[in-house]
Amino acid sequence: MKADLIIAHAYVMTMEGKGVGMIENGAVAVKGDTILDVGTTEEILAGYQADRVIEAKGKLVMPGFIDAHIHSGISIYRGMAQDMSHWMQKGLWPFKKNTTQEESLAGSLVTIIEGIKAGTTTFCDYDYGMNRIVQHYAKVGARARVAETVNELPNDIGKNPVGELYPFDRGLGEQRLQDNIRLFEEWHGQENGRITVLFGPQGPDMMSTELLLEVKALAEKYDTRIHMHVAQGDREINQMIKRYGKRSIPYLDELGYLDSRLMAVHLTEATVEEAQLVARRGASMIYCAGSIGIIDGLVPPVMDFLEAGGQAALGSDQAPGNNCNNMFNEMKFAAILNKVKRSDPRVFPAWLSLRLATIESAKAIGLAHEIGSLKKGKKADLLLINLQDPSLSPVYTDPIRNIVPNLVYSAKGSEVETVLVDGKIIMEDRKLLTVDEKEAIRQAQEAAVQISRRSRDDIVAAHSDVYQMMEDGYL
Template sequence: MKADLIVANAFILTMEGKGVGMIENGAVAIRGDTIIDVGSSDEIVKAYKTDRLIDATGKLVMPGLIDAHIHTGLSLFRGAAQDMSHWMQKGLWPFKKNTKEDEMVKGSMLNIIEGIKAGTTTFCDFDHGMNKIVANYKRVGARARVAQTVNEMPDNVSSVPVGELYPLDPSIGEWKLQENIQLIEEWHEKENGRITCMLGPQGPDMLSVELLLQIKALSEKYDTRIHMHVAQGDREINQMVKRYNKRSVAFLDELGYLSRRLIAVHLTEATREETHLVAKRGSSMIYCAGSIGIIDGLVPPVMDFLEAGGYAALGSDQAPGNNCNNMFNEMKFAAILNKVKYSDPKVFPAWKALRMATIESAKAIGLEHQIGSITKGKKADLILLNLLEPNLSPIITDPIRNIVPNLVYAAKGSEVETVIIDGQFIMENRQMQRVDEKQVVLEAQQAANQIARRAREDIEHAQSDILHMMKNGYL
């Protein structure tokens, strides 16, 4: 039999079964965009002829990582909204208000490259201007599950005093919804199926009941999922109680939103009972450990969600508050923060964190039939890591294995040498294959400089904590 590519003599984490599915001295055979076999190196090399054989001695092969919640269009505001209260109003919105769509697109490409270089092969991107941003995924060759952000909030919402109700404008919501519909009709299942689309209501506090119900009906019409922030902070709960006299989860349950179609992001402020209800209704949860830890100082109830039998995934969220979009960082944060929360070192073991960035994530976003594990018949989305880097050495395989704990607690992402998506080399030997990385960084810097100049007055009006720290000589 013939294979286009065989990667052999590697440690392989298939992610099959209930753990990581380790194969020592294993091989993967790929034809076109598909994994056609996986097993021991001796068996695979003997069974297949190939155009290219990669000797992966001292390396690890595993499924590409899945970032289940990211806003790539916000990457130009990296580091602008941490170490402060009201991070969105004071940190993010002054920059967002002064950003042009072409600048968002440039920043998005920067973020995508960052993710790929740290092993991310699938991005659940959720942002404004997605009809333009999505072309970056076509260009770079990554897998994307995208949604246009839909809300009814005017651009000057940053001027609304903290705690007051947001003004909602139905005309804005209708325009943004039409953008989301256009995204679905033009891009869903395009690029050999690498690009798929969802609906993206920003949060229950940012849309009217009428628009939420319209989106729910459209999710059934297009048979797609709804990617939405739910109970993401006390700001949202405050808005919901003032507007509807209900908390977010109860409100959404009454609207019939809690179903397998809903991907509920954060659940930061959800009670144990609310969290269990979301899980039992069949919705999935995205846990962004680094982001929520930095911008809120909280650990969302992911353990309660898993206890109730729900599907949960990890996401990196946004660069303004989280600063990096690196799934190895998220795995480490997720494990450590929950150990601290529960005062128990056995909570959230490394293998669980790794599954929540691969196969469990694929289940949560509805793509487990294609990605998330190294399985015969699935898409060839793989990453190769060098285990001989000092921080991942030594390799111990007997009487215990230390590879998975070291991946979660010691890897930085720079150990990823090669990224294969849909059977194509997207990065090889740390070099991006389809885009000029240096040019992308340069263009992003130029765009960020322009935004910062335009945003100066709004940043001062918002009384940014970072600005105060600078003026007081701390930054």
Template sequence: MTNDNQNPNSNPNPNPNPNQNPNLIIINAYVLTMEGKGVGMIEDGAVAIKGNKIEAVGPTKQILADYSSKADEVIDATNKLIMPGLIDSHIHTGLGILRGVAQDMHNWMQDGLWPFMKHVTPEDSKKGSMMNIIEGIKAGTTTFCDYDSNMNQLVQNYVAVGARARVAELINEIPDDIGDLPVGELYPFHPEIGNRKLQNNLELLKKWNGAENGRITSMLGPHGPDMMSLELLQEIKELATKYDTRLHMHVAQGDREIDQVFKRYGKRSIAFLDEIGYLNERLLAVHLTEATKEETEQVARSGAAMINCSGSIGIIDGIVPPILEFIEAGGTAALGSDQAPGNNCNNMFNEMKFVAILNKVKRKDPSVFPADQALRLATIDAAKAVGLEHEVGSIRVGKKADLLFINLEEPSMSPVITKPVRNIVPNLVYSARGNEVESVMVDGKFIMKDRQMVTVDEKQVIREVQQAATAISEKVAADPKLPASTPLLAKMELGEL
């Protein structure tokens, strides 16, 4: 249960220009604006859209009085919830083609993911990426902070599907066959690999930052402090200043990273990053899985944001990342779904539920991490963390019309209770699974309507992904360097999978 701290009949966004003719008015809805300190609920609300932006939001009666005779279209959203699109602040869509290959094991990356990754082509990644994007959209994600290799190819999927993307190239200096290296040995660095990937990221910034009417923006994407030389880390930091952009980066993401950094520099990751000037407001510090309480608080105080991926880290490491400690230290945080080989699904409803429940369990306190806090981490707080709060994350006049239509007549969202408390937000976080998302709008255009993708052929995408995944699997199975101790392989041989 939650108190939304908002008068349901108030209008948080007074109409600035009633003489404008909106393209669309959505009426008779529950409107979850995510404005103010709560969730900004308007119980009989309406939203007017002009072009790709919110023209007005308020009570249905007021919006109809101002606009009904001027709108091109009016949608009656009775028994629907209209809310901002969800923001996935950390996702590797190019790994979608390897869903489910690396669970229930130690050394997830080395023993699980890397034996497959070296057989994945850029075209395979692009196919898996499109499938992953569709999956996210159908569960309400409208903004994807995608962070992967070959991003100049993957970004074309966002052009085709119509979603919002904030993209970065995964920059490192490690070879494709790194999975053949015994666990614990120092990674070999190849400057030519790092330079190629850095140039890909710079091309991404120059070609795609601000593309598609601003729907696509770019950042720099250093893979992690263990994945490249000090020289390349310093060069990327200087480029972030030059291009005035943020750094999307794994930080303290596992004991493997801590071990590699300590062997090279005699320091743990966060102390090392502080020493070289990375801890500031440009940094999106992803995971912080292995960060101590003191290190977590240090990152929060630095102005860096934290991206928390509860589902992925829970499955991969069996750890609850320190997001609650980070927030309590004054930091800005957001949620991400990470990657399909580790998390299996890329669904922000899952992430909201996991982050709330796991932190309640961690603290042994059911009152911590309430539903509205989890929801903010996938909407307005996420927008602030990734630098898009002026465009998305809430329903406010002048922001982009990235909206979800949630069917409140689905069993998981029923019944709707409004007095003496509202149950919509708790049900979104603890009950919804994603299929309650009926339609998705980005930039004022429907990209999914009545559960059907508008811009791409979903079935064809799935067929192409299956063909590519089958070919990859055959290569992995025939690879003479595939470790016999690979956990899933051993389970297969024992008939356990």
């Protein structure tokens, strides 16, 4: 049988079964956008011929990573909001009010490039201006599950004193919801199905009950999912208690929000009982270990959620206070932080981190029928990783195979050599084939210079901890 591409003589990690599904001398055949077959090299070469055969001895073939929660539109502020209290109010909002949409777009493209170069093939992107950001995914060739951020917060929300109840602007909320509807109607299913659209209410504290219910009805009408922050911090819980006299999760449960459509992001402030409730109701949890560790100093109850039978995934979140959008970083943080939290080195093993960045993530975002594992009939979204890189060498296969722990605890992302999405090579030998990486970085740097010039007074007025560190000579 004829294939377009065969990758042979590789370690193939299928992510099928209960673990990682390793085939030590494996091969993958690809035709069009689809995996034609997976098996041993002997089986695949005996059954298929291809226009191109990649000799992959000393390399690993695995599914592309899924970043289940990312805000690419704020990545232009990379590294501006860590090591501080009230990272959003004091670190993010002063910059955001001084940023044009073009500048935000410039930062978005750079972080998408960063993700691809570290092996991310699917991005669940959730931000303002998504009707324009989504064009980056179309051009780059990545898979994306996108949502417009919907809230009722006024544009000058940064002036609101920390701790005071947010004012709501119903007109702005409706406008942002209409942007999300337009995104769905124009982009859902585009680019051979690579682009799919969700609804993106920012959080239960940032919009009225009426708008939340309207979003829920629309998700049911369009038969899609809801991507939303839930119990993401003490700021949110404080707002909910003041406004409704209830915490976020009981409030959402009363609205019927906790079901299989909901992708609940963070659960940072959820109690064990609340996390278990979300799991029982069938909503998925997106765990952003690096981001929440840095901006909140906390480890969300992901283990309690998993132990209650919940479906979880990993996400990188945002570059202002996580500083990178790299799933190797998230896998390592997720494993280590939960070992420390439980005081048990056996907790959150490396194979679990890998599953939560691939097949379990695909289940959590509703795409397991297409991606997340290497299986006949699924989309050909896969990576070639150089196991001869110093960070992954030497390779042991007996009596213990060390490839999985080294991927999670040692790899940085630069070991990813080649990336395929929808059967098309979009990066080969570390070179992106669809966009000009250097030009994208140049444009983002120009945007950053302009943003910093306009934002200085607002940063000073916000009493940014990081700005004070600068003034004190620490940075």
